[in-house]
Amino acid sequence: MPHIIVIGAGITGVTSAYELARLGYQVTVLDQHLYPAMETSFANGGQLSACNAEVWNQKATVLKGLKWMSQKTAPLLLNPSFDLHKYAWLIEFLGNIKHYEQNTRDTVKMALLARQRLFDIAEQEQIEFNLEKRGILHFYHTQHDYDVAMRVNDLLCSGGLERHAVTVSDIQNIEPTLTGNYYAGFYCPGDATGDIHKFTLGLAHASQKYGVQYIYGVQVSQLKQHAQGVDVIYHASGENMHADAHVRQTIRADAIVVCAGVNSYSLSRQLGDRVNIYPVKGYSITVQLNDTLSQNNAPWVSLLDESAKIVTSRLGKDRLRVAGTAEFNGYNRDIRADRIQPLIDWVNRNFSLSTEHCIPWTGLRPMMPNMLPVVGRGKRERIFYNTGHGHLGWTLSAATAVMVSQEILAEHPL
Template sequence: MKVVVLGSGVVGVTSAYYLARAGHEVVVVDRQPAAGLETSFANAGQVSPGYSAPWAAPGIPVKAVKWLMMKHRPLVLWPKPDGQLWNWLVRMLANCTEEAYRRNKGRMVRVAEYSRDCLRDLRRETGIEYEHREQGTLQLFRTQKQLDHVGDDTTVLDEYGVPYSVLDVAGCIAAEPALAGVRERIVGGLRLPGDETGDAHIFTQRLAAITAGLGVTFRYGTTVTGLRTEGDRIAGVMIGQEVLTADRYVMAMGSYSPLMLRGIGIHLPVYPVKGYSITLPITDPAMAPVSTVMDETYKVAITRLDDRIRVGGTAELAGYSLKLRKPRRATLVRSVSDLFPRGGDLGRASFWTGLRPMTPDGTPVIGLSRFSNLYLNTGHGTLGWTMACGSGQLLADLVSSHAPAIDPSDLGIERYRGVLEAPA
């Protein structure tokens, strides 16, 4: 079959790779001049199945109010007349229950654990290199209250057999020796040894090259203006005056997916949550992180790449704005300079922002839409890099009518159906 994939971020490219492996003729369309130039470009660098959890959790409404009052706040909300935003927020708040949290975290861990396994297989098959490390994630707690609530996450980790260790200060320093110099700032941590790190941009670009070698066509610099429908099918993708046709279509445009789908009557509850990162060269390897350290207080990830430190975080609800805001940089600087003050050169740090496609329940949307030949692979939020390979393999199995390795039944848009979809 001929399949058109819309989007060449890490999710779109992995989808194309697995579709090509399944024997399909694949065309990837993207407005950018190359793969991985938007949200995949400078993310936090984590492949963190063990850290996969929805933002919608018990106690989050109260915490959110406190975060909004912090100088270095992890959450930023720009009040404005945006119906999509307020709709999304109401639905997210509805998921802030114990039952919903367990259900949603279970879904996310299932996809993320599978994805980590798919990534390892892909690495063996292709020999792809992307500055990856396999040394786990350390979720770092600065307060006793944070440490006391670690059981909220470990219960679900136990249920899914995800290995972890709850560490005291000495254990944290054993995992990340550079923390020895700031031991008075931490009380403990949760270590997830199965997590990995790597540069998502390098991975996406190199996998795109491998995928092109499998016969996939990449049409870069090409803006999609709409989808054409005929009855219950997609009849083509409109690119200016051209209509690109195929047997199957895959929507993998991240935060821009709902804008494109709205034109054909699909109301996808994905909102662009803006994130920021800084990347700084390492000055003293012994004083830099070994892998990823999650600063629980500021919700910031500090990740070791080869000769750089990537610091990512902040959830800014500001629509589709890509404006770089200095206060958001200050939060990232505060976290990394507090924990790894001698690790890197902040004077030479680059600053970046991207839009993370978030669903209100945290789970991506993977599967068939109400159109019989349109599949969705989007809404991965902050975990697109973590879930990319598993999502791509699952998507390819569904398109190919193969039995998938994991249960996809609660991952599709059906979980919103009746409320969010309207006739075209």
């Protein structure tokens, strides 16, 4: 039985391990943390959002980014300090503007396949993760923003998405807890929300009954590809207090799948590939709905405010996830108060609920310049990738896991 090592126990790594094990492979997953889903899969916006599949490669995005550079509270923030990787990535991003429409359609199609696969997995494995199939409501504050969004909506629908225009009265009927002033919106009834951390934990647990082994608290230090397989050399990570970090261990596989999020960039260079992922920082708050009034006045339908670039997900009776912002600031994981406060202010503007208890979080989205994930074999035999999903990791992971597992099956049949 071929042995496959998956590097990374985030949503893409765990989903890849699950699909490979279901095919019949022996699978081992390595992760630097002590538990699965402890980085970007921990507290994201919670949306399974085919309706958010539009890639960012537009001139308008660049112009907004330049305008917002001096505003610390802007939805998109670029640290102008020189960094070769960052500016090379941005140049490549600009070069993909010409592929905007096709890449958006392709992403929609992938997201629709992934959405159904995830629903099927959750039902089959009986995973509880605060799933809400209530759709996603996008709203706009001005006619100009709505007119621009109308063209985007046509593009998304050309990729197979079911999404239709709604009036102000429709907005209030779909989500009556909203208290702000809105111009119009769009509603995608097929999309959903849930707790990505809970789902990944549940799937990791389910995958173990198919034979997946997890080794937590280890850092991959070297990868050696040769005719007989791939040697993965690792040592205890900084979180692993019960092991000697100086002791190196080696595990051999017939093939490896790199699902290491923003760390995939450095691993790919070691393997002779160029997976040009840049970390794009995002923030979230989890509002604790501790009183009956807040529970009654918090939305159940998932929302996306296009002007603020903020999304919401209701995670059970007593939690509301609010997420947004994109920050180009390297591998910095500091939680900045001036980036968290706009999320709290947005909640206070749009709802009548208490924001007294909010848990802040930040994560690094692994983003490619063309906004498409890297799925498939690298230059060398036995090396595969399922990484670079950007802001759509959860939305796309169930499809890309099937794609990479089928490619492995073709090259390393059981």
